Amino acid sequence: MIQRNIDASVIFHAIKLSETWKKNGEAITKRYGITVQQWFILLLLANDPNIIYLQQHPQRKPLMAKELAEALNVTRANITNLLNVLLAKKLVVQVTDAEDRRRKRLMLSASGSRLVNRIEKVRHDFNERLLSRFSKREKDQFIRFAGACLAAMAKGNAS
Numbered sequence: 001m002i003q004r005n006i007d008a009s010v011i012f013h014a015i016k017l018s019e020t021w022k023k024n025g026e027a028i029t030k031r032y033g034i035t036v037q038q039w040f041i042l043l044l045l046a047n048d049p050n051i052i053y054l055q056q057h058p059q060r061k062p063l064m065a066k067e068l069a070e071a072l073n074v075t076r077a078n079i080t081n082l083l084n085v086l087l088a089k090k091l092v093v094q095v096t097d098a099e100d101r102r103r104k105r106l107m108l109s110a111s112g113s114r115l116v117n118r119i120e121k122v123r124h125d126f127n128e129r130l131l132s133r134f135s136k137r138e139k140d141q142f143i144r145f146a147g148a149c150l151a152a153m154a155k156g157n158a159s
Contacts, residue, residue: 028122033089037072037082039119043093044051044071045108046116052150062095062105091115
């Protein structure tokens with residue numbers, strides 16, 4: 001028989017939290033005709049300083065598809081499909097790397113930037129309503145805890 005276990009409870013709470021945030025994100029992005037993954041790509045291309053990947057991999061140049069795939073933890077085929085939609089919607093443009101013309105980098109188009117700015121206000125308001133009940137100390141503790149879990153998993157301590 002499976003026993004109640006605080007470690008398992010932490011994991012299931014994290015999963016439920018992630019699923020619920022994604023569902024709320026989908027409710028927001030659906031209004032703008034994009035998916036949560038597409039929104040995250042737009043935020044990466046907007047160089048959102050809150051994104052962990054960008055904190056760990058500061059960018060001097062626009063991102064490439066392989067970097068977006070790494071940031072989203074998806075395959076190149078998956079990122080290609082997501083980017084094709086964003087390119088078709090003219091929210092993203094490809095530019096040739098100045099140092100290596102074989103490389104294609106990705107940038108927000110003007111309409112992509114406008115969309116990010118419109119959704120950012122909604123995201124800010126939602127986050128503020130949701131998180132206003134927590135102190136800065138509690139938020140900092142959560143970030144430290146989540147960061148420590150991610151670091152442990154990256155080192156293979158979770159396997």
